[in-house]
Amino acid sequence: MSNVITIRGRKIGVDYKPLVIPEIGINHEGDMKKAIQMVNDAYEAGAEIVKFQSHIIEDEMIPAAGNVIPGNAKESILEIMSRCALTLEEEKELKQYVESKGMIFLSTPFSRAAANHLESLDVDAYKIGSGECNNYPLIDHIASFGKPIILSTGMNSIESIKKSVEILEKHNVQYALLHCVSMYPTPYDKVKLGAIRDLEQNFPNAVLGLSDHSIGNYTCFGAVPYGARILEKHFTSNKNWPGPDVPISLNPVELEDLIKGTEAIWQSLGGSKEIQREEKVTIDFAYACVVSIKPIKKGDKLSKDNIWVKRPGTGEIKAGDFERILGQTAMENIPVDTQLSWNMVSK
Template identity: 45%
Template sequence: MKIAHREIGPQHPPLVIAEIGINHGGSLDVAKGMVSAAHSAGCEMVKHQTHFVDDEMTDEAKQIFPPNADVSIWEVMERCALSKDDEIALKKHAESLGMIYISTPFSRAAADFLNDIGVAGYKIGSGECNHLPLIRHIAGFGKPIIMSTGMQTVETMRPSVQALDEAGVEYALLECTNLYPSPPEIVSLQGINELRAAFPLAVIGFSDHSIGPSMALASVALGACILERHFTDTRYRKGPDISCSMDPAELKFLIDRSREIHTALHNPKQRTGPEEDVYRFARGSMVADKDLPAGHVVGATDIWARRPGSGEISVQHFDRLVGARLTRAVKRNQQLLWSDLDGVTPLANA
């Protein structure tokens, strides 16, 4: 898939998304500072959350208290939501730095607003990943979609994925666990493989709410093409998502290490050119283990392999030498040549 100018898939370095989310606490200045910090760490894409509370919730939400907050979910979002003008300014700031700006709409009105301001793509959160009317509405804009799949199974995801397929949009599915933070006991790295097997048209990624970069990096080794983590410019801020947020140093670490893992992931099992110098001293060459006369029939106790590996016959040919007749006398520890052995066909070393 492609969002703006960024190609995303197994052949490309993992896309690391810094989710600012609501960590700015409703301050445009703080939000801009977080975007700048993410850019300085080498991040290509930032993600926001677009909350129009009146279109997103009913009054019952004022009685629901999230496990990571001490006020109702209504009050959390009301405090942290940016105004339309502020979000436009935040998007402009990110794009002025060359970054890609996307956001998660939590309502139909938010989705329409994001389309109006020209976002390059959409993120659908785990809470909305079974909201078929909203998914169809967002997919109708024809833009690429990244969808988290937390709190879902492969089977419960099928209708949502079918809606994306029917809309003909490019999409990614992110394995996700929705506890903030998520302990390893409930994080599912297996989910990456399960999503790939079940939905072959999807780009697969990992939305991480654990503490530290370990789970996200492990997901790259399993083929995750997108890594999304909450981000803050400093962990000294207060907010419901700060505990599972990375700071600029960890963001840079995640970007750099994930690219290294991606590079190694695509290397086949083989001896490489840079290893040749090591090969010459680390491998064993076949030698006589005692003084042996010409015409001697070689037994298993007559030969051995010792470093360096610069000899003509590698240790891998040990068994082939047993039973051969020597064409000349050899001394103990003398490297053997193919021409020393009658009745053995020379073979190249591997």
């Protein structure tokens, strides 16, 4: 059996359709009305799950973070997160609302306090972002809860990921590893989908996926044949809304396309080159068979002058046997436009 993780009854692995995670993240900018609208829009697009971020500022960063400006923003990380952080009560309300729609609530804790808060809400699983992939104390703390963990691996080498995986396996938790490139947006030539194979070779117990920051759905579609069964993309209801992640986010129409497209690609994988039973009805009209193209008398030799190949494919002697029948003798009179059978010709 392939590696599988189960979140709220949803099985995720090679044998199951991909799970698309719309990351609302902080695209709500601290506005609950926006957060609810994005949940609704993701649901209407067919999403099974939505992901947020959990920020408890005083446990996550020190005041010096006010001097650090992310590459995809114009204000400090401290200002962004302070403005966008939801209250603990708002996160509780969001979780209840998401689950009332039959969806899975997922969130990324960025601190020990945030992880403890999510655990108090009895979340089903945890997402750990790329920035925390080598935050081994936090990974150890989250893994101690015993819940499934989805870990993004941007900005990390195989060696640093190995230490994280050792922690996850020590706690015997189900886990997935997402290839990720922490560039916003990620140019297509920097996505490097081959890294998914590296993760597969180095971490044979992991479910695999892609957390993608490139524009559009192309790279997620391309990741499915590499074995990715979790596809994570930033999501917004409106690309005109403000927010550092909005420019790389999918809108509802794009999200629906991603969900349908990844499932279609997954369904089409595997198999071998063989004629399928369902192709028979097409064979009947598409194949050509050997037919007479003029009246043939008993004793005549068969040649390209009196036989050829024509549709439909319902005759006994297919076009592939045309050369084999040339030069044989007609054993009976054969009218024009008759499909030949083997008993009409000499052995």
